[in-house]
Amino acid sequence: MSNGNMNLTLKVWRQSNSTAAGKMENYQLGGVSPDMSFLEMIDMLNEQIIRKGEDAIAFDHDCREGICGMCSMFINGEAHGPNRGVTTCQLHMRSFKDGDTIYIEPWRAEGFPVVKDLMVDRAAFDRIIQSGGFVSVNTSGRTMDANAIPIPKDDADKAFDAATCIGCGACVATCPNSSAMLFVSAKVSQFALLPQGHPERKERVLNMVKQMDEEGFGNCSNIGACEVQCPKSISIENIARMNREYLSASVKPEN
């Protein structure tokens, strides 16, 4: 390959709809530039598939800037691929080499049913957010400016770190238990650390954990894979904080 382009063998999960049985399909793709992003490589593969008159591979993507949380591929046994702190769209083909075989699969979890091919339904996360991942703000026109409330720098930093969660679901995908606790704990933490989140603090953690359990996600056993593969490197310290919040809310549910 004089121009540094690569030939790849791609093994991709194909499933025509949510009820159909799926299977891994093999594809050969040549002329892949190391400067391409992983999703551009999939685009290229899809053009090849479409030219053959076949059904293109469905996959989630949106901003392609690593901030929206839409892309969601399990690449060679790892959520968002082999690199740390990045989403699939920020993974580049220079992380692979000519002749590589790459496995591409959807997130696997009871709570994330496959819609088609590599797309999974992550509405379970939306329902968890709806159950408590918000602050109720009075919008009567006398809303207080949030910046008027003094917040310790350390708390603000920790809340911000938790709030960088983009809800992509890599934590669930990589967890051997398909547990969603890193996601839920990040959302619980970002509010629990700030004064605006305090009035609803207890019912929030109780409701969000209840919804998480109802969605069929597994239980955390402190394996720690989630924080390693999280594209935003969110720490399992947040899970410990959620455990504290939940314990205190269970013992004394009133504020």
Next chain:
Amino acid sequence: MGLFTSSLIKKYWMAATGLFLVSFLVVHAGINAMIFFNDGGETFNEWGHFMGTNLIVRTMEIGLFLGLILHIVDGLMLYFQNRKARPIKYAYNKPSASSTWYSRSMALLGTLILIFLVIHLKDFWLKTRVTGLTVMPSHVKIDGVMHENLFAEMLLVFKNPMAVVIYLLGCFSLFWHLFHGFRSAFQSLGLNHRKYASTIELAGSVFSIVISILFASMPVAMYLGWVK
């Protein structure tokens, strides 16, 4: 919110019973270490007599079995629910990239420990509480009081190399189970902070190593005749 339905409350039970069982290991290893006085088992047998006859200890023994059963049942519930949470497996998964094998194998390690426990209880607990010791003579007189000669029973059991191997495998499983379980319990109870995390990890590592080696050294020392 049930005491066993919530995922987080199941974690609290796992952590609380785990730490409770850890406290038992400390007492058990401490008393057994009396064999290293190498006084023909006199000190050890006196302690064994105390543990077998003291009313408070015997009451706590019931709590110990309850704690153990709770730990096992809770662990099995977690294991089966977690398996159900991923009905379709990955065609290619690389868990070693992001986690340790022992943290992923707590159910397996726990099962190995349970198998060991059944053998271990049959070897000693059952004999002291129900069937009576097999060793002859089964009792010795210490300070005018008849004591069960548990020390001689240990010597008898650990004459068998197969028993020594089984006990060493039990200690091996226990080590890895504790190595993850100790620090994991603190995380489950919400005790994870940058300031203390390294101390908890160090304490967990030291505890797992010391306890496992101490237990493992007992059958080895008896088999090799260092303690007699």
